[in-house]
Amino acid sequence: MENGINTEIVSLVALIIAFTSTIINYLVLRSQRDPEVVVYALPDARRPTIINLIIENVGKGRARDIRFESSRPIPERAFGFDNAPVPGPMKDGPLVRGIPAFAPGEKRTITWGQFGGLRKGLGEDVLDITATYKGYPAMRFTPKSHKTTSRIDIKSFEGTDASDHNWDKKAAEQLEQIAKALSELTDVVATFKQTHEDEQNTHV
Numbered sequence: 727m728e729n730g731i732n733t734e735i736v737s738l739v740a741l742i743i744a745f746t747s748t749i750i751n752y753l754v755l756r757s758q759r760d761p762e763v764v765v766y767a768l769p770d771a772r773r774p775t776i777i778n779l780i781i782e783n784v785g786k787g788r789a790r791d792i793r794f795e796s797s798r799p800i801p802e803r804a805f806g807f808d809n810a811p812v813p814g815p816m817k818d819g820p821l822v823r824g825i826p827a828f829a830p831g832e833k834r835t836i837t838w839g840q841f842g843g844l845r846k847g848l849g850e851d852v853l854d855i856t857a858t859y860k861g862y863p864a865m866r867f868t869p870k871s872h873k874t875t876s877r878i879d880i881k882s883f884e885g886t887d888a889s890d891h892n893w894d895k896k897a898a899e900q901l902e903q904i905a906k907a908l909s910e911l912t913d914v915v916a917t918f919k920q921t922h923e924d925e926q927n928t929h930v
Contacts, residue, residue: 761789763828763857765821765876767838769883775807777883779838781820781857783828789859790869792825797854801847804839813839813847821855828859844880853878 762785770776779800783789799815816822820834838844855876860869 759787759861759863760870761785761787761828761830761859761861761872763789763792763859763872763874765794765855765857765878767878767880767883770837775840777838777840777844777880779821779836779878781825781834781836783830783832785861786830787861787863788830789828789861789872790826792828792857792859794821794824795856795858796821798848798851800853800855801839801844803837804843804847806840806846807842810840810842810846813843841880841883845884848880850881853880 761783763781763783765779765781768778768780770778800821801813802816802819804810804813819836821836825834839847855878857872857874857876859872861872863870
C-alpha cells in the first residue's frame with residue numbers, strides 16, 4: 727500500500743515537471759518569435775545638435791498593424807536653441823499614420839529637432855508613446871495582441887556632447903582645403919617662373 731502511494735507521488739511529480747518544462751519551452755520559443763516595437767530618441771552622429779526619434783522592432787518576430795498613442799502631443803520639426811519657437815504637434819509620419827508591417831530589426835528614423843526646440847515643445851514632462859500591434863507566435867493560428875510603452879525624457883540630453891562626428895564629411899573638407907592650397911601654390915610657382923623668364927628675356 728505504501729509503495730503504491732510512493733509510486734503515485736513520483737508519477738505526479740514527474741507529470742508536474744514535464745508540464746512545467748513544456749510551459750517554459752513554449753515561453754522561451756514565444757519570446758524568440760514575438761515582436762517588440764519601441765520608440766526612443768537618439769542624437770544624430772552625422773548632424774551635430776540634431777536629435778532623431780527612432781521607431782524599431784527589437785523583437786524576433788514580424789509586427790503588423792502598428793498604431794501609436796502618446797501621453798501628450800508629439801512636437802515635430804522642433805529646431806532651435808535657447809530662443810527656439812514653440813513647435814507645433816506632429817501631423818503626419820509613422821507615429822500618426824501607423825505602420826502596416828514591421829520586420830525584425832527594421833527601423834524608422836524621424837528627424838525630430840534640436841534640444842532647445844524639443845524642450846520648448848515638451849517642457850519638463852516626459853513623453854510616453856504606446857505602440858499596439860499584432861504578432862503571430864508559434865503554435866497559434868490567431869494573432870496575438872501586444873502593447874509596449876516607451877518613455878522619452880528630453881531633459882536627459884541637456885549638456886550632452888553635440889560635436890560633429892561626421893568623419894567622412896570632415897575628411898572631404900580637409901581634402902578640399904589641401905587641394906585648394908596646392909592649387910594656390912602651383913599658381914605662385916607658375917607666376918614666379920614666368921617672372922623669372924621675363925627678366926632673363928629682358929636682359930638678353
